[in-house]
Amino acid sequence: MRVLAAMSGGVDSAVAAARAVDAGHEVVGVHLALSAKPGTLRTGSRGCCTIEDSHDARRAADLLEIPFYVWDFAERFTEEVVETFVGEYAAGRTPNPCVTCNEKIKFEALLDKAMALGFDAVCTGHYARLSVEDGVPQLRRSADEGKDQSYVLASLTPEQLRHSMFPLGDSRKSDVRAEAERRGLAVANKPDSHDICFIPDGDTKKFLESRLGSTPGELVDAETGAVLGRHSGVHGFTVGQRKGLGIEAPAADGRPRYVLSLEPVSGTVKVGSAKDLGVREIQADRPVWPDLPLAEPTECVAQVRAHGGTAPAVAEVVNGQVSIRLEESLHGVAPGQVVVLYRTDDEGDLVLGSAKIASTTAA
Missing domain, CATH: 2.40.30.10 (Translation factors)
Incomplete structure (x- = not known):
């Protein structure tokens, strides 16, 4: 098969591409440029899609002796992932941008382009397994439950799954790193990225405020209706949040308060005890x-x-x-x-x- 290997610059996608080569497929590597202004260096284990990552992906492709390209998906990523993320928070909802990215970028935009160019499948370093029953692809958890990524892939359609490859599904992360070391891949010990890739400093509240500004509202006790304080916008909260509420006085029982619900129209954030969650x-x-x-x-x-x-x-x-x-x-x-x-x-x-x-x- 002709396989397009999505190479992020990390160890997982590099080993996945290597395994596709070992399986006898005709493999081409591609790195997705998702930011119009990518940083030059990662900040610890945060962030991804930096210039450093693209260089790491290219070095891995060179070692595997496969063609390599960088495709600019920055505009599509901003529209489909970043703007959706901001809009959902403004509406009082809590989105998962990784789910959106896999659905709209890696297995819609990328897969559509791959199919148009004559590829048979897209290969990624996700930890998930595929099986087939009566000709229908079935998505399953990976063998490494601690790294399982079937959750963020669960929005893929049967047609998208039919053209997907997850070579790491039966492996554990420690084994993947050891394999990368044996293969001489420089990314063998590269730290995993964490948090949200387009918020590399991890400060989601600051990022949202820079996009949405200040929309003040009240923090209200869900049980008594008492106003406990004010805030600069419901986008700074999510259900279940305990820290950073800005409430000076403790609850009557001395226990922490948690965000129970968000009302974006009125700007009300209701809080209560853990049992109410x-x-x-x-x-x-x-x-x-x-x-x-x-x-x-x-x-x-x-x-x-x-x-x-x-x-x-x-x-x-x-x-x-x-x-x-x-x-x-x-x-x-x-x-x-x-x-x-x-x-x-x-x-x-x-x-x-x-x-x-x-x-x-x-x-």
């Missing part, structure tokens, strides 16, 4: 099904964050929306997050589908 029902829209939609109530595991936030559940489709009843309460579940549904079979954890959280019901 529990959620037992989730309503989600815009579902994506790797196969067919759920035809009846289905036992599964619901996951609401990329790492953690899982609970046994029963999910069903009601009027096009996904209704999820959790058997155990989850905390810090926010509208705008993605919920992914899994079911375990003989081959491991299978992704049944994903959807955007629209609303929740307290425990």
Whole structure:
């Protein structure tokens, strides 16, 4: 097959490309330039898509003796990922930009261009597995549960999965680094990137304020209605947040307060105790099904964050929306997050589908 290897400049994508070469595919490497003004150096383990990263990707491609190109997707990334991120926060929702990037950039824009150029598949360094049942691709958790990235890939359509390759799905991260060392790849010990790639200093609140400015509102006790303070915008908060609330006086019981809900129209941020964060029902829209939609109530595991936030559940489709009843309460579940549904079979954890959280019901 003709395979386009997306090479970020990290160890995972380099080893994934190497394995595609070993498998006998005709491989071409490509680095995506996602910023019009990329930094020249990474800040510790934060950030990605820097000039240094593109150089690392090129060096890996040279070692593998494969052609290498840099494709400019900066404008598309800004429109699809950055502006969506800002808009969701302004609306009082909590987005996951990695999900958006995989959906709109790596497996829409990139895959579409790859197909137009005659490639058969796009290869990435994601930790996830693919299997095929009755000709339908099935997305599964990786063998390394601590690095599993099936959550951020769960919005991919069956057609996109059909043209995807995840060579690291059966590997553990430690083994991948050891393999990179054996292959002589200079990125073998390069630190992983963390946080949001387009906010390399990790200060999301400052980034959002630079885009949205100040939209003052009140911090309100959800139980008593008492005004506890003021803030510069709901975009500075997310459901489940405890630190940085700017409330001087402690709660009556002396325990911390948490953000329970955001009301962007009125600018109200409601806060309360940890016990009020529990959620037992989730309503989600815009579902994506790797196969067919759920035809009846289905036992599964619901996951609401990329790492953690899982609970046994029963999910069903009601009027096009996904209704999820959790058997155990989850905390810090926010509208705008993605919920992914899994079911375990003989081959491991299978992704049944994903959807955007629209609303929740307290425990």
